[in-house]
Amino acid sequence: MRESKNPAVGTLASPGDVRIRITAKADHPEEALSMIQRMEREIRRRLGTLIYGVDDETLQGNIAKELDRLNLTLAVVETFTGGTILQKLTQTGNVSFFQGAVLPSKTAQRKFLELGQAEFDSLSGDSKGYTDLLSRKVCTAFGTTLGLAQWANPLEPSDKEHRIQARYSLSTPGGVLNEDYLLGGEMSTLRERASIIALDMLRKYLMNVERGT
Known part of the structure; x- marks a missing residue:
């Protein structure tokens, strides 16, 4: 697609996503639109569910629409x-x-989970179990259908950039889903990327609910 000159395809990368812009030149607007639509179909064929919106749509905006349409509620805990x-x-x-x-501090997290210090400390080596527990707790605490928990463990810096192990748990009526990533970069960029990954995890779950899977 990069070799295509007309229509032309351009990309604009940001910390959390990539925008794809399609332009075309033709003698008539209808012809240009047809060229753009054909290219869009090819891009969708290649990228599939990686695409979350068009024009001014946002990831979070589409998630909110799906929650509303599916009559689901969400609680989020961020660490x-x-x-x-x-x-x-x-x-x-x-x-x-x-x-x-x-809940940025361990003290706040322990109080939220309503755990004694010894029980809380026993979870320190089990990041999956800990994040799962946060997702289930936020669900029950706020009385929602879904509970999304985000947790991160700082790693040794590499080449002067921050590095983290980011873990996510999504508590659903059918069980808890998990994802984890190794991320690196400036701290502000890491927070942005980590938040978009969390939202995209939720988006993919809502797509599966729609499909009945």
Whole structure:
């Protein structure tokens, strides 16, 4: 597709996603539109479910629409992203479908989980179990259908950039789903990327709900 001159395909990368722009030249607007549509179909064929929207649509906006349409509610607990996930969801205006908590410190997390110090310390080596527990707890604490938990473990810096192990758990009526990633970069970039990964995990789950899988 990069070799195509007309229509032309351009990309604009940001910390969390890539925008694809298609332009075409033709004698008539209808012909140009047809060329753009053919290229869009080819891009969709290649990228499939990686595409989450067109034009001014946003990842969080489409998630809010799906939560509304499927009559689902969401609670989010953030330990690393500092409220970025909740802020993105709040910007959609559909605030009645989600609630959440920002717990940057271990003390805040322990109190939220209602655990004694010894029991809390016993979870320190089990990042999956810990994030799963956070996702289930935020679900019950706010009385929602879904509970999304984001957690990160700092790693040794590499080439002067921060590195983290980012883990995600999504508590659903059918069980808990998990994803984990190794991320590197400036701290502000890491928080942005980590928040978008969390939202994309939720988007993929909602797509499967729609398909009945």
